[in-house]
Amino acid sequence: MNKRLTGMLGLAAATAALAAAGEARAAVTVIGGGLAEGCSKAALTGKSDRKFEELCSLALETELLSSRDRAGTYINRGVMKLRRMEWEGATRDFNVAIRVKGDLGEAYVNRGAAFIGQQRYAESLTDINRGIELGVEQPAKAYYNRALAYEGVEDAKSAYFDYQKALELQPEWDLPKQQLTRFTVTRR
Incomplete structure (x- = not known):
């Protein structure tokens, strides 16, 4: 069974989201x-x-x-x-x-x-x-930033895992939680 991960944004929309979310x-x-x-x-x-x-x-x-x-x-x-x-x-x-x-x-x-x-x-x-x-x-900020960069190069899977890592390292931080809501994980 293959897992497929997709961000819900295209590159232009992701770029806008990056600017709005801000880097850590x-x-x-x-x-x-x-x-x-x-x-x-x-x-x-x-x-x-x-x-x-x-x-x-x-x-x-x-x-x-x-x-x-x-x-x-x-x-x-x-x-x-x-x-x-x-x-x-x-x-x-x-x-x-x-x-x-x-x-x-x-x-x-x-x-x-x-x-x-x-x-x-x-x-x-x-x-x-x-x-x-x-x-x-503050490693959570580093993983969050790397997730933003991965989205910029259209690597949704790596971005997803780095948002997850940021959230794991700092569970009370809302920015990674918000970003993760944009992803859908599907199995095929």
């Missing part, structure tokens, strides 16, 4: 006080105002940060740009974070989210897979 953004925790920690807290609590982005920039310009905290601050600033759909600026911040400390999975997952926003789904998959491989603080 993974911020990085920076501790130790100072501006970089304030930037981290702002990113982790969903802030995107330019004043918080400026806080991140000031931290990068004036504070002596470890390579992890410097990369994390670039990631957090990029996350704020993602929330404002500033894909290119966000991508630049994630690129710098990867140059500073290339083993932070969040940099890759978030750069993948920026690529989703630009409808560059294949590139997104490469980055998100790398981020998952390296490990991230």
Whole structure:
């Protein structure tokens, strides 16, 4: 018996759904006080105002940060740009974070989210897979983003399984639940 999985949306409709649903953004925790920690807290609590982005920039310009905290601050600033759909600026911040400390999975997952926003789904998959491989603080968001990218390349089966994985990792999260309602599993 063969199982067949189909998304209920065509590519154009899926692209619209991706934009409406938004990508999941993974911020990085920076501790130790100072501006970089304030930037981290702002990113982790969903802030995107330019004043918080400026806080991140000031931290990068004036504070002596470890390579992890410097990369994390670039990631957090990029996350704020993602929330404002500033894909290119966000991508630049994630690129710098990867140059500073290339083993932070969040940099890759978030750069993948920026690529989703630009409808560059294949590139997104490469980055998100790398981020998952390296490990991230919030893996459910990585699987959710990868599901969005799979939908973008019209791989409904992989998208379905990643939405399921995101929901398994974070059962109270509504976004994967909502996305899963669009799928139909049939046997033949």
